[in-house]
Amino acid sequence: MSRRGQLQITALRNISGHDVPVSSPIINEKGIVVDAAEKTPFKKILCANRGEIAVRVFRAGTELGLRTLAIYSPADRLQPHRYKADESYEVGSPNMTPVQCYLDVEGIIKLAKEQGVDAIHPGYGFLSENATFARRCEEEGMAFVGPSPETIQAMGDKTDARKLAEECNVPVVPGSAGAITDAAEARAFATQAGYPVILKAAYGGGGRGMRVVRAEAEIEDAFERASAEARAAFGNGAMFVEKFVEDPRHIEVQILADNEGNTVHLYERDCSVQRRHQKVVEVAPAYGLDPEVRAALHRDAVKLCKHVGYRNAGTVEFMVDKHGGYYFLEVNPRIQVEHTCTEEVTGVDLVQAQIRIAGGATLADIGIGTQADIPEPKGFAIQCRITSEDPELNFQPDSGRIQAYRSPGGPGIRLDGAMTAGNFVSRHYDSLLVKVIVRSGTYLHAIQKMQRALYEFHIRGVKTNILFLENVLRHPEFLSGTATTSFIDRNPQLFNFKSQGSIQSSKLLTYLADMVVNGPKHPGAVGLPPAKYTPPPPAVPQVEGPTTSWRDVLVKEGPEGWAKAVRAHQSLLLTDTTW
Structure with a gap:
């Protein structure tokens, strides 16, 4: 062990400001310094995901002294997340x-x-x-970094989750009694x-x-589309229907619980700025939320999670009406x-906390004894x-190679992403490129910092929503902290911005060049590819008398004589470097 590895540290301060004893640091085989008190029983962790969340898990695992393993589909064989792990393996089959x-x-x-994995983190989605x-993870002796299968079953099914909330006297919106599988049940x-x-x-x-349905004539088509989307994303097309609350704020409470029933909240986030129920901008804590409502949300979130015996990290989501x-x-x-x-x-590293709790640590072990x-x-x-979406074309997802990528930096700015210049943005997955997170002392200063970060960003090769985000941040409703879930739909002026035409023209030129050289190959393309024609070599001119090549000059006169002969030559000389 190096001299630095022998350094004695007697105490560190936890998030509550108290001194907690630690042992001597351990330096693992990768040279990472690990606090012995934070050591988990795991050796290798796999993230069953891709993109930025996989990178986030690998970073947390590395800091805890674990080897990390990535998986990737054939389409992702060159994607950055696989190179951020210690090992990476292809999954899936050709069909x-x-x-x-x-x-x-x-x-x-x-x-x-x-591959000897003993812990699997699923990330989000998939x-x-x-x-x-x-x-299956537990059956095979591997820790699943998340809630128990029984809790996932109960909480993942929205109808069961509603019943559990009702048992705790947590207010719920009227909804269907169970999962439904056809439009007739939704219509009823x-x-x-x-x-x-x-x-x-x-x-x-x-x-x-x-899907929001406002008239009976829309429900069949909406059901079919929503069910198909759910089936593609989650492998199950079952639906749930409930009364739609107009124009609420979307507030969610972060929960952390251990295997011994200890449960705490880590306050709330405001996720009201959404488009098609997909969150766009999030704020923590919720600005301007009534203190009594805030306290009630925290109380009910903890109460519900204790009721179901929740463990690990989770989020309880609420709507708050006007x-x-x-x-x-x-x-x-x-x-x-x-x-x-x-x-x-x-100041809590949630992903590290997830991994440590999956390894048996209590909240007290990670510095959170009580609320x-x-x-x-x-x-x-x-x-x-x-x-990678085009706001001018109804947020149509864009794909292609990132030609330039310049990111912001400075105090209070964090970037969670897995893309750099040269990477290819696939059409197969979610369009998220990078998450920009800023922190500052006040709500207004945080907005200012985010504006500066977005201004410094430069991504070329694919369309992005950066100009749209800038408009959101400067809108009076967002500045006042009163934005609701209908904010984007009610403000068409958010889409008034300078065109990204230069990006489009660059992509068009690249596309045309590819078509000329390689021929059309995308779905719907027409026309034949270029002919596989090899031009014949030109005939060697017949010169009377002996000839001398420049190589002969080099061999006879050496480099200095060759250079002198080239300078003395009066005609044009061409150098072929293709060999």
């Missing part, structure tokens, strides 16, 4: 789509066993809310409850498989995309999701 590769439960389990996957509920209603995927989240009334929405039994905001204002040990949020944190 699978890129998304199906990440949903291959048995394939992932088999690979993990073969298999993160799949109780079968969690159960809507006729009884009245329009508008909202259709939701019964076994998923993240805005996928959701009159201060609130309603339980759902529990997301996984890490959230926007967990970064909570980390910035509380009182978590200090009030320090300042405000804002997260913006930069996506």
Whole structure:
């Protein structure tokens, strides 16, 4: 061990400001310094995901002294997340789509066993809310970094989650008694409850498989589309329908619980700025929220999670209406995309906490003995999701190679992403490129910092939503902290911005060059590829008398004589470097 490895550290301060003893630091085989008190029983952790969340898990695992393992679909063989891990392996089979590769439960389990994995983190999306996957991990002796399979089953099914909330006297919005599988059942509920209603995927989240229906004539088409989207994203097309609450704020409470029943909240996040139920901008804590409502949300979130014996990290989501009334929405039994905001204002590394709890640590072991040990949020944190979407074309996803990527930096700015210049943005997955998180002492200063960060960003090669995000940040409603879930729909001026035409023209030129050289190959293309014609070599001219090549000069005269002969030559000379 090096001299630095022998350094004695007697105490560190936890998030509540108290001194906690630590042992001598351990330096593992990768040269990473690990606090012996934070050591987990795991040796190798696999992230059953891709993109930025996989990178986030690898970073947390490395800091805890673990070897990290990435999986990737054939379409992702050159994607950055696989190179951020210590090891990476392809999953799926030739007959699978890129998304199906990440949903291959048995394939992932088999690979993990073969490579000696003892912990699997699901990230978010894909298999993160799949109780079968969690159960299979445990059956094969590998820790699932998340809630128990039983909790995922109960919380992942929105109808079961509603029943559990009702048992705790947590207010809920009227909804269907169970999961529904056809439009007729949805129509029957809507006729009884009245329009508008909202259709939701019964076994998923993240805005996928959701449709608002305002008239009976729309419900069949909306159901079919939402169910198909849910089936593609989560492997199950079952739906849930409930009464639609107009224009609420979307507030969610971050929960952390250990295996001994200790449960705390890490305050709340405001996720009201949404488009098609997909969150765009998140803020922690919620600005301007009534203190009594805030306290009630915290209390009910903890009460519900204790009632179901929740463990690990999770999020309890609520709607808060204009009159201060609130309603339980759902529990997301996984890490959230926007967990970064909570980390910035509380100082708790949620992903590391997840891994340590999965390894048997209690909240006290990670420095959170009770709720009182978590200090009030320090300042405000804002997260913006930069996506490869074109706001001028109704947020149509864009794909292609990133030609230039310049990112911001400076105090209070954090970037969670997995893309750099030269990487290819695929059309197969979610369009998220990078999450920008800023932290500052006040809400207004956090907005200013985010504006500066977005201004410094430069991404070329694909369309992005950066100009749209800049418009959101400067809008009076967002500045006042009163934005609701209808904010984007009610403000068409958010789409008034300078065109990204230079990016489009660059992509068009690249596309045309590819077509000329390689021929059309995308779906719907017409025309034949260029002919596979090899031109004949030109005939060697016949010169009378002896000839001397420049190589002969080099051999006879040496480099200096060759250079002198070239300078003395009066005609044009061509150098061929293709050999």
